[in-house]
Amino acid sequence: MAALKGEKRYNTFLTVLFALISIFWVIPVIIVVFNAFKLNSYVKTNTFAFPIGEMWAGMKNFVTGMTMGNYNFMKSVFYSFYITIFSTALILLCTSMSAWYVSRIDSLVSRIVYYLCVFSMVVPFQMVMFTLSRTADSLKLNTPYSIPIIYLGFGAGLAIFTFAGFVKSVPLGMEEAAAIDGCGPVKTYFQIVLPVLKPTLISVSILEIMWVWNDYLLPYLVLDKNLYRTIPIQVQYLKGSYGAVELGATMAIILMGIIPVIIFYLCCQKYIIKGVAAGAVKG
Amino acid sequence: MAKTKKPRRVEGGFSSKLIKKPIKKWFPLFMGPTIICFTIGFVWPFIQGIYLSFCKFRVTSKVEWTGLSNYVKVFQDPTFFHAFWYTALYTIVSVVLINVLAFAIAYILTKGIKGSNLFRTVFFMPNLIGGIVLGHIWSMIFDGILSKFDTSILLETKYGFWGLIIVMCWQQIGYMMILYIAGLQAIPEDMLEAAEIDGATGMQKLFKVTIPNMMSTFTICLFLSLSNGFKLFDQNVALTAGQPFVWKGNTQIKTTEMLALNIYTEFYGSNTAARGFAQAKAVVFFIFVAALGLLQLKFTREKEVQQ
Numbered sequence: 001m002a003a004l005k006g007e008k009r010y011n012t013f014l015t016v017l018f019a020l021i022s023i024f025w026v027i028p029v030i031i032v033v034f035n036a037f038k039l040n041s042y043v044k045t046n047t048f049a050f051p052i053g054e055m056w057a058g059m060k061n062f063v064t065g066m067t068m069g070n071y072n073f074m075k076s077v078f079y080s081f082y083i084t085i086f087s088t089a090l091i092l093l094c095t096s097m098s099a100w101y102v103s104r105i106d107s108l109v110s111r112i113v114y115y116l117c118v119f120s121m122v123v124p125f126q127m128v129m130f131t132l133s134r135t136a137d138s139l140k141l142n143t144p145y146s147i148p149i150i151y152l153g154f155g156a157g158l159a160i161f162t163f164a165g166f167v168k169s170v171p172l173g174m175e176e177a178a179a180i181d182g183c184g185p186v187k188t189y190f191q192i193v194l195p196v197l198k199p200t201l202i203s204v205s206i207l208e209i210m211w212v213w214n215d216y217l218l219p220y221l222v223l224d225k226n227l228y229r230t231i232p233i234q235v236q237y238l239k240g241s242y243g244a245v246e247l248g249a250t251m252a253i254i255l256m257g258i259i260p261v262i263i264f265y266l267c268c269q270k271y272i273i274k275g276v277a278a279g280a281v282k283g
Numbered sequence: 284m285a286k287t288k289k290p291r292r293v294e295g296g297f298s299s300k301l302i303k304k305p306i307k308k309w310f311p312l313f314m315g316p317t318i319i320c321f322t323i324g325f326v327w328p329f330i331q332g333i334y335l336s337f338c339k340f341r342v343t344s345k346v347e348w349t350g351l352s353n354y355v356k357v358f359q360d361p362t363f364f365h366a367f368w369y370t371a372l373y374t375i376v377s378v379v380l381i382n383v384l385a386f387a388i389a390y391i392l393t394k395g396i397k398g399s400n401l402f403r404t405v406f407f408m409p410n411l412i413g414g415i416v417l418g419h420i421w422s423m424i425f426d427g428i429l430s431k432f433d434t435s436i437l438l439e440t441k442y443g444f445w446g447l448i449i450v451m452c453w454q455q456i457g458y459m460m461i462l463y464i465a466g467l468q469a470i471p472e473d474m475l476e477a478a479e480i481d482g483a484t485g486m487q488k489l490f491k492v493t494i495p496n497m498m499s500t501f502t503i504c505l506f507l508s509l510s511n512g513f514k515l516f517d518q519n520v521a522l523t524a525g526q527p528f529v530w531k532g533n534t535q536i537k538t539t540e541m542l543a544l545n546i547y548t549e550f551y552g553s554n555t556a557a558r559g560f561a562q563a564k565a566v567v568f569f570i571f572v573a574a575l576g577l578l579q580l581k582f583t584r585e586k587e588v589q590q
Contacts, residue, residue: 011394011395011396011397012397014391014394014396015396015397015398018388018391018392018396018398018402019398019402022401022402022405022406024453025405025406025408025409025453025457026405026408028420028421028424028453029408029420031420031423031424031427032420032423035423043423044426044427044430045430047423047424047426047427047428047430048427094316094317094320095317097312097313097314097317098313098314098317098318100313101306101310101313101314102314104302104303104306105303105306105307109314113314113317113318113321116321116325116326117321120321120325120329121576122572122573122575122576122577123325123329123569123572123573124513124514124543124565124568124569124572125514125516126514126516126542126543126546126547126565126568126569127329127332127565127566127568127569128325128328128329128332129547129550129565130332130335130550130558130561130562130565131327131328131329131331131332131335131562132324132328134328134331135323135327135328135331136323139323141323149320149323149324150320150323150324151324152316152317152320152321152324153320153321153322153323153324153325154324154325155324156317156320156321156324156325157325160317172302175302176302179302179305184305185302185305185306185308185309185313186309186312189313210410210411213413214411214412214413214414214415214416214517215413216413216414216415216517216520217516217517217547231416232413232415232416232517235415235416235419236415236419236520236521239419239521247423250419251423254416254419254420257416258412258416261411261412262408262411264411265408265411269404269407272407272411273403273404273407273461276407276410276458276461276462277461277462277464277465
């Protein structure tokens with residue numbers, strides 16, 4: 001009885017301890033909120049203070065931030081969303097199809113593609129960044145509307161590897177049955193294989209969304225910086241050129257940039273955490 | 284997964300005619316887009332990158348073959364060496380801290396304390412916020428603290444180093460924790476029960492049952508944090524971008540510059556003739572990171588054989 005009580009008390013102690021540690025994890029985000037509503041001159045001197053009294057800036061920082069650097073921030077939000085959604089969709093569709101082909105057909109081409117994919121996973125971006133941005137420029141792939149092609153190219157490795165690992169464990173029986181019933185490969189793929197792949201699709205899409213949304217260097221090098229800036233590019237640009245002067249407005253921009261992410265996380269956190277765990281075990 | 288008891292392995296004849304032939308006809312649809320994009324986005328830039336590392340840039344588009352001279356220069360470049368050792372030091376410290384703390388947190392959270400799910404959600408949250416944004420948030424926080432002592436994170440190397448360690452721990456502990464939790468949950472319950480019946484203490488259970496059964500998770504986490512450390516770029520740029528700078532003879536050393544940033548500045552610095560040299564640095568960097576990857580593969584294979 002006494003031991004049980006002791007254990008209970010110990011567990012309560014751990015809960016309190018973790019609650020305190022959690023504060024350390026949440027505080028940076030709260031400080032961003034504080035400073036987004038704080039007048040510029042106080043951001044550096046009173047970073048940790050609640051924006052109250054003479055420090056309160058209202059929506060001023062948001063208004064300034066919206067057009068800072070002669071660039072409408074809403075455009076950045078749009079490009080970030082557009083690139084993330086279309087790149088992820090393209091990667092999911094094309095790589096899952098290729099992974100199915102690679103695992104079902106044992107030919108030289110299949111093997112070359114598969115091993116090149118595995119190989120590409122260990123190649124750091126710095127190795128290809130210069131030549132990749134040059135290639136993208138010469139092929140006119142330097143707009144947000146065509147950058148999904150680049151993302152598919154550079155991100156295909158991990159996605160094909162993950163899908164192929166899963167397809168190999170799917171029994172052939174269902175596909176055979178479909179074939180006997182007169183179902184062609186395209187129909188078989190979309191109506192039989194794709195639904196079975198659903199858990200892997202979710203897991204890969206989570207990893208790709210997290211990568212593409214937060215990616216800085218690839219879009220920075222590929223896109224025309226004066227016309228197209230994603231959220232990370234705009235944040236880095238503003239910090240570099242206005243950061244010291246307009247700290248409050250920069251924080252307002254950062255806050256607007258992380259709100260979609262936090263909402264996405266709170267809505268799908270179950271899938272996100274599962275997807276990350278599954279993705280790494282396979283990879 | 285559990286539902287499929289016996290995956291039917293039909294090799295050759297039957298399935299081959301029925302399934303494989305029709306699929307092969309659709310090669311352009313299934314493989315075409317991926318192969319084209321993969322060539323544009325990876326294969327061609329990679330081959331070109333290898334070629335350019337042996338060249339010198341003349342005018343913007345003209346290059347001249349110079350053999351190994353770029354590579355010779357890489358191994359004589361003091362900034363590259365500084366970046367290498369700085370990256371190595373950072374990686375060792377961060378890998379140890381991140382994995383020890385992440386495992387400790389995962390271990391306690393799987394013991395069923397109240398609020399486990401909430402804590403897990405909170406600890407993982409920073410991974411959703413990108414490196415650039417994280418770096419700027421933390422640089423504001425560090426400067427908010429350091430300005431009280433009339434200094435800044437940009438003024439001292441040690442602030443930049445420990446600042447980066449704090450940021451990366453804050454971000455990556457949550458990620459590794461998720462992987463460790465998955466590993467901990469995969470340990471068969473009866474094994475732990477058997478140990479308990481045999482009178483094993485909590486510590487004994489941890490070191491004799493739990494940890495030996497999670498070796499593959501440890502391998503994954505260690506190598507993941509190792510290669511993350513070596514490839515780190517965004518947080519490095521956003522937090523210090525190499526500052527403070529010091530002069531050693533006539534070369535400027537950026538004291539908190541890591542390898543990826545060193546390569547980046549060489550490529551896009553004012554001297555466009557140095558691009559071949561920068562590409563040679565990138566190839567050396569690639570060989571190093573790839574060697575880590577191969578090592579990981581070897582370790583994972585060995586573990587699989589044992590099990």
